[in-house]
Amino acid sequence: MSVSLIDVSTYLPGEPVAAEYYAGFAASDELRDNVMFRAPRYRHHVAPDETAIDMVERAAAGLVDRHGHDAVAGADVLITxxxxxxxxxxxxxxxMAHRLGMKPSTVIDLHNGGCAAFVLGLKLARTLLTAGEGRTAVIAVAQNAAGTIFDQPTVRRKAQASVPGDGAAVGLVTVSDQSPILDVECRTYGExxxxxxxxxxxxxxxxxPGTGEGMIGFTDAKITKVLARGNRQVPEVSCAVCDRIGVAPKxxxxxxxxxxNRVFxxxxxxxxxxxxxxxxxxxxxxxxxxxxxIPVNLDVAVTEGRLNAGDVVLMAAFAxxxxxxxxxxxxxxxx
Known part of the structure; x- marks a missing residue:
C-alpha cells in the first residue's frame, strides 16, 4: 500500500516586515554578531487578533480550491x-478540525517535532493510513511566535527577535501512488x-505572573552546541533515508x-x-x-515550477x- 503527499498549501500573514523594523529597537546585545542571528531581509508577523486556527484555515484554502472542500473536510486523520x-x-x-469542517476519527497534536514536525506528521500519517485508520490525512502546522513572543517590547530589542517569521501550511496525504512517501527517518535525542x-x-x-518578558535562553556555549548538532543531525537523517531508497544525496x-539561518x-x-x-x-x-x-518551501518549489513530476524531494530538519x-x-x- 502506497501513501502519498499529494499537495500542500500555505499562508503567510500580513505584509512583509523589513529588517529595519528591528534596527529601530536594537539595543546592546552580546549575541548580535553571532551567526545564528544574522537577520533576514524580511519576515511576516501574525496579526494581534489572529489565532493559530485562523492561520490554518487560511493555509488550507489552496487545498480546498484545488481538490474541493470534501477532500479536506472528509479526512480521517488530522495531525497538527x-x-x-x-x-x-x-x-x-x-x-482546527471544527473550522475546516472535519469529523476525523483521529486527531493528534504534536509538540516534540518542533521544526521537524511536518516530517514527523508524514511519518504518523503514513503509519496510521497503512494500518487502516482511514484513507486521507491532513497535516496542519502553524508558526506564530514571531509576531507574539519575539515582538514583545523588550524581546524585540534582542538579536534573536529579528530572525523568526510567521506562517502556516496544510498538507494532504492519501492512500494512493500519486506522490508516494518513499521513506521517513525520525530520531530523538532526549539528552x-x-x-x-x-x-x-x-x-x-x-x-x-511577573514583569519580565519570556524569550529563548541563548548563550554562546548553547549556540555552539546547537550549531554542531544541527550541522550533524540533518545530514545524518538525510543520508539514512537516501541509503534506504537507493539514491545518493547528491x-x-x-x-x-x-x-x-544562512549558515545551516x-x-x-x-x-x-x-x-x-x-x-x-x-x-x-x-x-x-x-x-x-519545510511545507512553505515545498509549496514555493512547486509553485515556481522547480519541482517536476517524478522528481525525488528530500525534506529534512532538526528541532x-x-x-x-x-x-x-x-x-x-x-x-
Missing part, C-alpha cells in the same frame, strides 16, 4: 503542530531536550529543509553535495519559519536545541 498554542492547556487540533529554555528577567516560571532532485542552509547542502539551485531557500523573504519552513531530527523522501507526482 502549533508553535505557540492559542490556549496553553491543549493543542489546536479540535478547533539535549533541556538545552532549550525560556529565560525571564527577573527569573520566574513561564506561567507565574542525486536528490530537490532538498527542502527548515531554515534557522549552506552547511547542509555542502554536506549533501547539492548546488544552491536544488535547495529551496526563502530565508530572506520569510525568516526562520520553524515547523512551517529545538537538537533533541529531534527527521527526514522524508517523496517522489513528487505533480500538482
Amino acid at each position: 503542530h502549533t508553535q505557540l498554542p492559542d490556549v496553553p492547556f491543549y493543542g489546536g487540533g479540535g478547533g 539535549f531536550a533541556g538545552d532549550m529554555a525560556i529565560a525571564v528577567d527577573p527569573p520566574r516560571k513561564w506561567w507565574q 542525486d536528490i532532485d530537490m532538498l527542502v529543509t527548515n531554515q534557522p 542552509l549552506r552547511n547542509w547542502r555542502e554536506a549533501l553535495e547539492l548546488p544552491e539551485s536544488r535547495h529551496v531557500d526563502t530565508f530572506d523573504a520569510c525568516g526562520n519559519l520553524f515547523a512551517a519552513g 529545538h536545541a537538537g533533541d529531534f531530527a527527521g527526514a522524508a523522501a517523496v517522489r513528487w507526482g505533480g500538482r
